[in-house]
Amino acid sequence: MNSIALNQLLDELDVAYTPEGKPVVFSIAFVKKNGELVYFPKARKSGVNMDMKKNAMRGIQPTDRFGKPFGHPIPVRIWNIVEFNGKIVKL
Numbered sequence: 541m542n543s544i545a546l547n548q549l550l551d552e553l554d555v556a557y558t559p560e561g562k563p564v565v566f567s568i569a570f571v572k573k574n575g576e577l578v579y580f581p582k583a584r585k586s587g588v589n590m591d592m593k594k595n596a597m598r599g600i601q602p603t604d605r606f607g608k609p610f611g612h613p614i615p616v617r618i619w620n621i622v623e624f625n626g627k628i629v630k631l
Contacts, residue, residue, distance in 0.1 A: 544627040550618065552625075553598055556585045565607055568600060569623035570616050577622070586613035 555564055569579040586601035586609070601613045621629050 542627045543630045544624055546618065546621075546629055546631050549621065549624045549629055550598075553585060563607065565603060566625050567623070568616075568621060568625075570600075571620045571622060579623070582607070584609065588613045588615045 552566070557563055563584045565582050565584050567579075567581050568583050569577060571577055580600065580602045582603045582605065583600050584603055584607075586599040588597075588599040595615075596618050597615045598618060599613045600616050601609045602611055603609050623629060
């Protein structure tokens with residue numbers, strides 16, 4: 541399996557929309573505070589009500605197979621992301 545550097549992942553994650561104006565969809569796996577591994581085969585960037593960069597977090601919202609968001613945006617610590625678009629995250 542290929543790997544991706546954390547700084548490259550953050551650069552890709554900060555792009556919210558394609559040039560055509562559609563949301564960028566990606567797959568992501570991360571570890572929650574309680575140790576649970578969460579995997580979303582399709583998700584997109586989303587805002588949450590806090591200073592995400594100051595807190596080293598990003599907002600993620602799961603999407604269905606058609607790209608429509610469901611559920612609530614989830615704040616994810618960047619250090620807890622273990623996989624992005626099928627690539628293992630390395631520091």
